[in-house]
Amino acid sequence: MSGVKQLLAKVIAGITLATVLVVPAFAQELKIGVVNVPALMARAPQAGAVSDALAEEFQPRQREIVARQKELEELGEKVQRDLAVMGETERRNAEKDVRDLQREVARLQNEFQEDLNLRRNEELGDLQRALLKEVQDYAQTAGFDLVVGDGVLYASTAINITENVLRAMEANFQAAGN
Numbered sequence: 001m002s003g004v005k006q007l008l009a010k011v012i013a014g015i016t017l018a019t020v021l022v023v024p025a026f027a028q029e030l031k032i033g034v035v036n037v038p039a040l041m042a043r044a045p046q047a048g049a050v051s052d053a054l055a056e057e058f059q060p061r062q063r064e065i066v067a068r069q070k071e072l073e074e075l076g077e078k079v080q081r082d083l084a085v086m087g088e089t090e091r092r093n094a095e096k097d098v099r100d101l102q103r104e105v106a107r108l109q110n111e112f113q114e115d116l117n118l119r120r121n122e123e124l125g126d127l128q129r130a131l132l133k134e135v136q137d138y139a140q141t142a143g144f145d146l147v148v149g150d151g152v153l154y155a156s157t158a159i160n161i162t163e164n165v166l167r168a169m170e171a172n173f174q175a176a177g178n
Helices: 002-027 037-043 045-085 088-142 162-175
Strands: 032-034 146-148
Touching: 037 045, 037 088, 037 162, 045 088, 045 162, 088 146, 088 162
Parallel strands: 032 146
Antiparallel strands: none
């Protein structure tokens, strides 16, 4: 019986301790905010700058691919046009040239896409880290106790600070000279 009394005493002590610690925390008013992370990612000027930089970085390779595709198209048309007057060896060589050029264009496209995806993921990771830092800085400066993002099922407009964080990001972007 004394074991049950000891267990009951421990449970009561635990509940009392939890009450003493938790009630004052709820007694003070908490400042809570919600951030729509996808909206920030879509609308932040930093995202536009990253997109423009990637387009500029990959534009020469994209022009090369377009030129090679045009070359392939012209070669294919020439082979089709001259097919009737070609000898067997000439026809085989022309078809081989078309296949080789098709492979080269496909290889260029695949390499381009892989490199673009890799760079986009790198830049997206950097942007996400910068966005998180912006949210944390804003929340700390504005005196928020809690800011939540993804996974929110409902948030009233009174606690949605997405626009405020976006304005802070825009100001920081402009201050950086971009």
